[in-house]
Amino acid sequence: MIHNEFSIMKLDWSHTVINIKDREKILDFYTNTLGFKISDNGPIVENGPEIIFISQNPNEHHQLAFVLGREEVGNQTSLNHISFRVETFDELKEVKEKFDSINHDYMPLCHGNALSFYFSDPEKNGIEIFIDTPWDVDQPQGIPWDPELDEKSALEWVEETFKNEPGFIKKEESSKEFVNRK
Ligand SMILES: [Fe+2]
Known part of the structure; x- marks a missing residue:
């Protein structure tokens, strides 16, 4: 766990709320494709x-919430992306298979510290799903x-591709460094 000595409080991530236009499309994508469950719904205020x-x-009662009432759905939103971590490579593969089966575009991108898929929801909000690399x-x-x-070849590829980049280090050693960083 990262504990930052010079900060007064530790802000723990809880949720993001997104304005949406098409309730049905959005809920179909987030529940049937990404596997979220609806925990509650209702008007924000009376008649709201x-x-x-x-x-x-x-x-976590909600990790995401949607408020109906987005007016325009253009090509871009001010949200760049929100990101979700999975624990196993198989889960990442599951995401790929799901998207392949419904022809949903995604971009596999590796940051060295993570193997990711980037994609958009039906209203062009950016999303990332990733697994940590070592x-x-x-x-x-x-x-x-x-x-x-497969997992083994992917990790070999990550090591080979990033090992000569600045700051390449095993994660255990790196988190120690973060704590000591001034
Ligand atoms: Fe990201």
Whole structure:
């Protein structure tokens, strides 16, 4: 765990709320494709717009919530992306297989410290799903990776590709460094 001695408080990430336009499309994507469950929904205030809460974490009432009432859906939002961690390479593969089966575009990108898929939800909000690699490396970094690789070959590729980049180090050693950083 990273504990930052010079900060007064530790801000623990809880949730993000996104304005949406198409309730049905958005909920279909987040529940059926990404596996979230709806935890509650209702008007924010009497006669106000509906808010729909979703989560995958039993200890977090909502990790995401959607407020109906977004007016325009252009090509971009001010949100760059939100990001979710999975614990196993198989789960990352599951994401790939799901997207392949519904023809949903995604971009496999490796930051050296993570193997990621980047994609958009149906209203062009950016999302990342990633697994940690055993290494850290100075950021930013981003090189496309081959999502057909198995876990062993993917990790060998990461090590080979990033080992000569500045700051390449095993994660255990790197978190010690972060704590000591001034
Ligand atoms: Fe990211």
